[in-house]
Amino acid sequence: MSPSQSGRLEAVMRTYFHAKDENRPHLLDEVFEENAVLHVHNASGAISFPSVTHGHAAIAAVLVSDFNRSYENICSFYLARPPADATSFACAWLVGMTDKSTHDVRVGCGTYEWQLAATPAQLASQLVIRIEVMELLSASRHRQVLAWLRNLRYPWTSAAEILDRAPSLPELTAVLEWIRSRFAAA
Numbered sequence: 001m002s003p004s005q006s007g008r009l010e011a012v013m014r015t016y017f018h019a020k021d022e023n024r025p026h027l028l029d030e031v032f033e034e035n036a037v038l039h040v041h042n043a044s045g046a047i048s049f050p051s052v053t054h055g056h057a058a059i060a061a062v063l064v065s066d067f068n069r070s071y072e073n074i075c076s077f078y079l080a081r082p083p084a085d086a087t088s089f090a091c092a093w094l095v096g097m098t099d100k101s102t103h104d105v106r107v108g109c110g111t112y113e114w115q116l117a118a119t120p121a122q123l124a125s126q127l128v129i130r131i132e133v134m135e136l137l138s139a140s141r142h143r144q145v146l147a148w149l150r151n152l153r154y155p156w157t158s159a160a161e162i163l164d165r166a167p168s169l170p171e172l173t174a175v176l177e178w179i180r181s182r183f184a185a186a
Contacts, residue, residue, distance in 0.1 A: 008122045009082045009089055009114060016124075017076045017155045023068040025060040032056045033123040038063070044134035046106060059127075071097040071106070073142075075149040077157045078112070079183070087116040092182055094162055094175070096149045098142050105145045108134035109175050133178045137171045144169060159183035 012031050019027035038053040053062050068074075074097040082089035090113040097106050110132040117125035137145065144167040152161055159179050166176055 007084050009086045009116055010084070012116065012122075012124055013078060013082065013089075013112075013114065014155055017078075019060075019064050020067065021074040021076050023064060025064040028056065028060045028064060031124055032059050032127075033117050033119065033121070033125055036117075036124055037126050039126070039128045040131065041128070042131045043110075044108065044131050046134040046136045047108065047131065049129075049131075070100060072100050073098045073146055075146070075152075076155065077149075077152055077162070078155055079157065079159055079162075079179070081156055082114070087118070087122070089114045092159075092179065094152075094157070094179065096145055098139075098146070103139035103142060105137040105139070105142050106134055107137065107145060107172060107175050108132075109178050133174045135171055135175055137169065141169060141171065145172075 015027050016031045019025060019031060034056050035054070036056055036059060038059045040049040040051055042049060050062060053059050074095065076093060076095045078091050078093055080091040090111055092109065092111050094109045095107070098104070099106065108131055110130040113128035114124055115126040116122045148165055148167050151165055159182070162179055163176060166172060
């Protein structure tokens with residue numbers, strides 16, 4: 001394995017969060033190949049995405065440009081790191097954000113399934129996002145939620161850190177229970 005290939009998936013994953021969370025669609029040039037495919041399996045009615053999106057430009061619109069028109073204060077976290085030589089990887093995630101128009105807060109979790117292309121650039125050829133839980137909290141909760149998220153390690157954190165630092169809000173119960181159940185054996 002060449003030095004440029006070592007940790008390639010980790011670099012792709014990190015750049016994806018910087019693009020999405022910081023509204024930098026141009027960074028997705030370093031994440032998705034031209035003909036990449038995005039699949040979203042959404043078990044929540046609190047947020048919506050197309051179920052399938054084809055091509056780098058369309059993925060950038062859905063995951064960054066359109067997303068950032070509606071949301072701000074986006075904080076996303078992976079709950080596991082890929083092995084250094086991985087070309088595919090699945091892991092849990094946590095996200096929090098505020099709605100630009102209502103200032104309501106959304107906190108959700110689920111899984112990502114990454115697949116790198118077997119090309120020299122090793123960009124993502126496919127991403128599957130599973131939204132398992134997405135909770136809507138009133139705008140009055142934004143300070144508590146954003147303070148919690150700001151104090152987690154970015155972009156990789158742990159279930160223990162999430163659970164230990166979570167504010168005591170009943171609206172977060174489903175998110176925290178999903179994370180707790182997913183990592184109970186870990």
